[in-house]
Amino acid sequence: MxxxxxxxxxxxxxxxxxxxxxxxxxxxxxxxxxxxxxxxxxxxxxxxxxxxxxxxxxxxxxxxxxxxxxxxxxxxxxxxxxxxxxxxxxxxxxxxxxxxxxxxxxxxxxxxxxxxxxLQVIESGAAQTNWDVPFRLGNPQDQRMPIILEIGGNSPQAIDAYVMDNGRMVRSGEPIWLNAKEEVDAMLLLRARTNAALESVSTVEA
The missing domain is CATH 2.60.40.10 (Immunoglobulins)
Structure with a gap:
């Protein structure tokens, strides 16, 4: 502790x-x-x-x-x-x-x-190169706003990230427009570009 x-x-x-x-x-x-x-x-x-x-x-x-x-x-x-x-x-x-x-x-x-x-840490096996993570995406503002996913961490260049929104795949850095106070179900898709790239990745932040 x-x-x-x-x-x-x-x-x-x-x-x-x-x-x-x-x-x-x-x-x-x-x-x-x-x-x-x-x-x-x-x-x-x-x-x-x-x-x-x-x-x-x-x-x-x-x-x-x-x-x-x-x-x-x-x-x-x-x-x-x-x-x-x-x-x-x-x-x-x-x-x-x-x-x-x-x-x-x-x-x-x-x-x-x-x-x-x-409360729950998302982990994967050492050989895994793909991760699909469901999450809630929301706009807490009082007006229609774009939500943009940015990927950070210790080696963001090793990971491709997308958001699946209502059947549409959106690359990180591109906007997803939500109405005021709107919340939707989304899916975060993470793909390692190469198996060797995973050796340098310890954290991924969105």
Missing amino acids: EAIQLNHAARPHRYACAGITINPNPPQVGVVTTLGLTLKNAGPKPVTISRIETMIAQFGVGVAWEQLPALGPFHLPADPNYIEEVTMQWTPQKGGHRCVRANIHIETLPQPLQIGRN
Whole structure:
């Protein structure tokens, strides 16, 4: 378990940070899941957390977040050996990939510390060169807008990416137009250009 160090709040945390624990893991539809945050203050002064806001979303782009009840306040002494365990419960209603995000509001900081975690990590076998990933695609704005997929990661040039939208294949970088607040089912298609290219790829970000 990786504790979230509040005195390093200005330093970005990677999205797969283990500071959020899941039990049971993986979560099961209809089964109460406990989400936990492990907090530590290794700084020279006490820290007060006014509130923690946690939200969960399906894997997708522009989809709505499910808000869990806010928790707080919490007071952490200036003691690197003191650990504050914060837990909350959530019951998933359908299967699939989820993203968890927690905003930790600290009284002495102008912006909240943001921590995230994937509830189900998408993995493939070493010999696999194609991935088809269903996800929800949405436009959260109040007007019709284009949604554009961009691929990043440690070696984006090794991967071809497309989105299948209503039977139409759209290459990354091309727009998909959605009406205001519209959400649709889509499919992310990832294709490795060569088998050798996979040796240099460890992450793909969309």
